[in-house]
Structure formats: C-alpha cells, structure tokens
Amino acid sequence: MVLSKEIQDFIHENALERFLRYIQIDTTSSEETGTHPSTPEQLELGKLLKEELIDLGLENVTHDEFGYVYADLPASQGYEKTPSIGFLAHLDTSPAASGKNVSYQIHKNYDGSVITFPKDDKLSLSIEDSPELQDMIGLDIITAAGDTLLGADDKSGIAEIMAAVAAWTKYPELKHGPILVCFTPDEEIGEGTLKIDMDRLKQLKCGYTLDGGEIGELESECFDAWKAEFEFMGLSVHPGYAKNKMINAIDVTSRFFSQIPEYETPEHTENREGFYHLYDLSGGAEKAKAMMIIRDFEEKGNISRMDYLKSLKNVFENRYKGLQINIEFTHSYENMIKFLDSFPEVLKKAEEAIIAAGLQVKRTAIRGGTDGARLSAKGLPTPNIFAGGMLFHSRKEYIPTKALQKASEVILLIAKNWINEI
Numbered sequence: 001m002v003l004s005k006e007i008q009d010f011i012h013e014n015a016l017e018r019f020l021r022y023i024q025i026d027t028t029s030s031e032e033t034g035t036h037p038s039t040p041e042q043l044e045l046g047k048l049l050k051e052e053l054i055d056l057g058l059e060n061v062t063h064d065e066f067g068y069v070y071a072d073l074p075a076s077q078g079y080e081k082t083p084s085i086g087f088l089a090h091l092d093t094s095p096a097a098s099g100k101n102v103s104y105q106i107h108k109n110y111d112g113s114v115i116t117f118p119k120d121d122k123l124s125l126s127i128e129d130s131p132e133l134q135d136m137i138g139l140d141i142i143t144a145a146g147d148t149l150l151g152a153d154d155k156s157g158i159a160e161i162m163a164a165v166a167a168w169t170k171y172p173e174l175k176h177g178p179i180l181v182c183f184t185p186d187e188e189i190g191e192g193t194l195k196i197d198m199d200r201l202k203q204l205k206c207g208y209t210l211d212g213g214e215i216g217e218l219e220s221e222c223f224d225a226w227k228a229e230f231e232f233m234g235l236s237v238h239p240g241y242a243k244n245k246m247i248n249a250i251d252v253t254s255r256f257f258s259q260i261p262e263y264e265t266p267e268h269t270e271n272r273e274g275f276y277h278l279y280d281l282s283g284g285a286e287k288a289k290a291m292m293i294i295r296d297f298e299e300k301g302n303i304s305r306m307d308y309l310k311s312l313k314n315v316f317e318n319r320y321k322g323l324q325i326n327i328e329f330t331h332s333y334e335n336m337i338k339f340l341d342s343f344p345e346v347l348k349k350a351e352e353a354i355i356a357a358g359l360q361v362k363r364t365a366i367r368g369g370t371d372g373a374r375l376s377a378k379g380l381p382t383p384n385i386f387a388g389g390m391l392f393h394s395r396k397e398y399i400p401t402k403a404l405q406k407a408s409e410v411i412l413l414i415a416k417n418w419i420n421e422i
C-alpha cells in the first residue's frame with residue numbers, strides 16, 4: 001500500500017509545523033544535577049505533548065513526575081486483536097551544544113552550495129562536512145542559526161510520531177492495532193529508561209525508537225558499553241625531600257594512560273571498530289581520578305580491553321611500590337542484536353515499511369546506544385528507525401523536511417504491517 005498524496009502532504013506539513021515548534025523549547029539534559037528529569041525544562045515540552053495528545057483524542061495520557069509521557073491509541077474497529085506496538089522518542093537534547101533559544105533557517109530547494117549561519121560567520125556546513133548532503137540537493141534543509149544545536153535529535157522523532165498519530169485520528173482508512181506512544185527524558189545522559197514504567201509497556205509486542213539518522217536507516221545493533229572509573233592513590237611528600245618517597249599520583253596516571261593504544265580511540269576508529277575513551281582526569285600528587293568509556297560491538301572485545309587495563313594496573317603497582325590503583329567497571333548497556341535476533345518479525349516489518357515508503361533500507365550499527373537497547377535487554381524488542389537528523393549534537397546539525405514526512409510514513413506503514421498478523 002502506498003499512502004495517498006493527500007496523506008503524504010498532510011504528514012509533511014503536520015510534522016514540520018510540530019518540529020519547528022518543539023525545537024524552540026530548550027530541553028538540554030544535564031549530567032550534573034542528579035535529578036529526574038535532569039532539567040525542569042524537559043517537563044515543559046512533556047506537558048505540551050500531553051495536552052496535544054489529549055486534544056488528538058488519545059487515552060490514558062499521562063505525564064509523570066520523572067518527565068515521561070505515555071498515551072494509548074486504541075485499535076481501529078475490528079483490529080483489537082492485533083499485537084500492541086510502541087513508538088518512542090526522547091524529549092531531551094544533548095548537553096554537548098547549547099539548546100537555548102534555538103532559531104532555525106530553512107534552506108529551500110538546497111542547491112549543494114556551502115550553508116552559512118547568521119549567528120556565527122566562522123561556521124559553515126558543506127558536502128565535505130556531511131557527504132549525505134549530496135543526496136539532498138533539491139530538498140528543503142533545516143539548520144539552526146549557528147549558536148545552538150538544532151534539536152532534530154530527537155525532536156524530529158517526536159514530531160514524526162505526533163504527525164502519525166494526527167494522521168491516524170484524521171484518516172480512519174489508516175488501519176492500526178493498539179498503539180502506545182512514549183516520550184522519554186534524559187536519553188542523552190544515558191538515563192532514558194531509568195525511571196520508565198515497564199508496567200505501561202508490558203502489553204507491547206515490540207517497540208520502535210525514532211532516533212536514528214539518515215533517511216532509510218534501520219538499526220538493530222548498538223555498542224556493548226562499559227564505563228571504567230579509576231582511582232590512583234599515591235603518596236605526597238614535600239617536593240624538596242621526595243627522593244625515593246613520593247609517588248606522584250597524577251604523574252603516574254598520565255604515564256598509565258599513555259599505554260592505551262592510540263589507534264583504539266574514538267578519533268581513530270569507525271564502522272565496527274571498538275575503542276577506549278578517556279574523558280575526564282583530575283587530581284594531584286596524593287590522589288588522582290579518571291573516567292573512561294569502553295566500547296565495542298562484541299562483548300569479548302571489551303572484555304579483552306578490560307583485561308588489558310587490569311594487567312596495566314598490576315604492572316604499575318609493581319613498578320611504583322605503595323601505589324594503589326582501583327578500577328571499577330560498570331556495564332552500561334549491551335548490544336541489542338542478541339535480544340532482537342529472537343524476534344526477526346520485528347525488524348522485517350520495519351524493513352518492509354521502509355521499502356513501502358519508497359526508500360532504500362540502510363542497515364547500520366549504532367556507534368552509541370539508544371533507549372531501545374535497554375528496553376530490548378528488559379525483554380521488549382526495540383530496534384531504532386531513522387528520524388532524519390544529521391550531524392547530531394553539533395551546531396551544524398540539520399534535517400531535510402522530507403525526512404520528517406518519510407519517517408512518519410514509515411510509522412504508519414509499520415502499524416499497517418502488524419495488522420496482517422491477525
């Protein structure tokens with residue numbers, strides 16, 4: 001089934017209008033506050049979405065104290081026995097770039113030239129920065145103004161789901177089973193499912209996050225992710241009288257981390273390669289602390305990285321008598337492929353929907369994680385679908401308006417594919 005021109009135009013306009021509104025609410029999450037949600041602004045967008053979902057006639061619409069929004073769209077008449085499916089997107093934007101006072105520009109009928117930004121004349125966006133722009137010549141491209149990120153990650157996902165809901169309620173010929181809509185806070189700080197109400201999700205056969213990049217993307221793999229926290233305990237002595245006594249913790253720390261292979265760092269790896277990423281280091285002669293993330297698609301790759309760190313610890317403790325190194329490893333999330341493998345129909349229906357929307361399926365592995373990875377580990381298979389935004393977390397972030405429409409079409413078509421189950 002191809003969606004009619006009228007429906008395509010409706011969701012294009014509807015998703016675009018919503019997207020441009022949602023990005024103007026600052027929802028930057030924060031690793032610093034320790035609250036849930038991490039920033040109160042996320043509640044503002046959640047509240048607006050709750051009202052809009054009620055206006056669209058959805059049932060059991062809730063916006064809880066942690067910032068999660070849930071809403072049920074009952075099945076079309078006669079399709080009540082269709083498996084329930086969920087569509088999810090996250091409310092927050094990355095703290096990596098400002099999300100305050102976002103203003104946007106629409107580059108109509110993009111001609112392939114260099115895009116400039118009114119609020120930063122040193123910033124530019126070209127096909128060199130993002131080769132995918134080459135395929136977007138002729139489309140309308142949205143960027144921010146140069147001083148903020150755009151917020152397509154993941155307000156495009158929210159707008160696409162909302163536009164699909166609007167289409168379901170406006171066009172009864174779009175048949176669907178029971179649908180759950182869920183918007184989550186704090187995905188960007190790794191807490192998107194921390195306070196999620198699994199009770200609300202338990203009737204679902206599967207979920208789909210709308211949080212991927214390029215048009216056509218379908219992701220069933222993500223990193224296997226670990227965090228390592230280091231503590232180096234040395235011994236501080238007056239520097240004038242320190243010979244054979246002092247163990248300078250911060251000095252030893254820098255030597256320790258110089259043993260990490262440089263070719264296994266984020267700036268030197270791509271595709272399926274894993275890495276070590278040291279991202280915080282502080283301390284002095286007495287004590288030093290460091291934070292690292294470790295990533296790979298195969299758990300055994302990460303285990304061998306952790307073994308290497310443990311043997312480095314032994315080498316250093318032997319070399320500097322009295323030095324004590326503590327390393328604490330935490331498993332942040334697992335590669336979701338091992339959970340999705342048992343539910344091939346979940347991916348198949350998404351793949352067929354992408355093709356039915358006239359697109360080419362791009363199966364990629366996420367060099368990161370998603371809410372879906374954690375949900376899949378909790379027993380709810382949840383692959384990730386493109387939301388259309390590119391150059392996430394940066395002031396060069398952009399999205400073609402066509403992506404908003406196409407992702408929304410894919411949502412409608414996935415729901416349609418599931419009704420064939422009964």
Ligand SMILES: [Zn+2]
Nearest residue numbers: 090153154211
């Ligand atoms: Zn995202």
